[in-house]
Amino acid sequence: MRLAFEAVSYSYVGGDAAKKRGRKKQRERQADWGNAPDALWALRDVSLTVEPGEFLGVAGHTGSGKSTLIQHMNGLVHPTCGRVTADGADLAEKEVASRVRSQVGLVFQYPENQLFANTVYDDVAFGPRNMKLDEAEVDRRVREAMELVGLDLDAIGERSPFDLSGGQQRRVAFAGVLAMEPELLVLDEPVAGLDPLSRADFLALIARFHARGMTVVMVSHSMEDLAALSDRILVLSEGRVFALGTPAQVFADAASLKAVGLGAPAPQAFASSLRDAGFSLPRELYDETSLAVDLAAQLAASAPNADGAAAVAAEAAAEAESAGEAETASTEDASCGAPNADASTRAGDRRG
């Protein structure tokens, strides 16, 4: 499924009312949105396409619109202006939204808070049963989903989900979404609040879903996680598309990212400082291991100056570590038609 955002703006102030008035009246109303004193936009003129099979990371400072964006992906909320389409069909149409809802698995932050059934089995089976599938198919899906998230159905299927550990509860909640067999998995901060080991396990699990061909959209505050997993990264700032491109493209401009309250992943920031210090580091995107390998090669090649180079490297490492997040001043822009001529894509060709 190809999901496209076409010039989407969304205001929590009046968004639902606009929906009730219907599309024609909504269009008429759009003209005076710009003059409404309370028209605070959560999304502004967002255009992008989620390509089938890709892993799209979504980054942005608190309040930049990430959660609002992903709630548009299964028709949970509808644009105040613009439209969202799935393979060309408008999610504002009721029947399209209800079809797409079963194809898009939306996993909210702390999904374990939404567990509700008496048994793990019933919780995971809730979605498929809601789809009116027969019990044999429901059972097949529950078994497969539990296996996918690494839980033993025979051991815990009849237990209350509330008796499980936090990490297991989150896996059960994931299984409930996977049992719907979505084409697109949308994850809002999926590893927030997990201990480091569970965190790594979960990220590996998500990477496996993607490797199996699932399209994944993942919101995260961790630039390292986004760099490691994403094919492309979308950066939102104050509801607008600030950057959209490969991790290497997006993280190349660390200064711009800092201006919208984001840091580059530590290995990127470190590599950038090393380049400033005169090291010739060829790769665009580093992780810790590849940076260590290239740095060691450089140091070995310039052995007479190795001590000096090591000192520069240590200094740059300290600088990268202490790089903080910059605060971003928030501005209101209440115009629907041309909300963001200046700021949408600052770092080259990042708009998709």
Ligand SMILES: Nc1ncnc2c1ncn2[C@@H]1O[C@H](COP(=O)(O)OP(=O)(O)OP(=O)(O)O)[C@@H](O)[C@H]1O
């Ligand atoms: N239910 C709501 N009613 C009114 N305004 C809202 C509502 N939810 C979000 N907002 C506002 O919309 C803007 C975007 O919020 P959103 O939650 O989408 O941002 P976010 O990037 O997901 O933030 P975070 O990283 O903190 O989750 C913010 O200004 C926020 O205050």
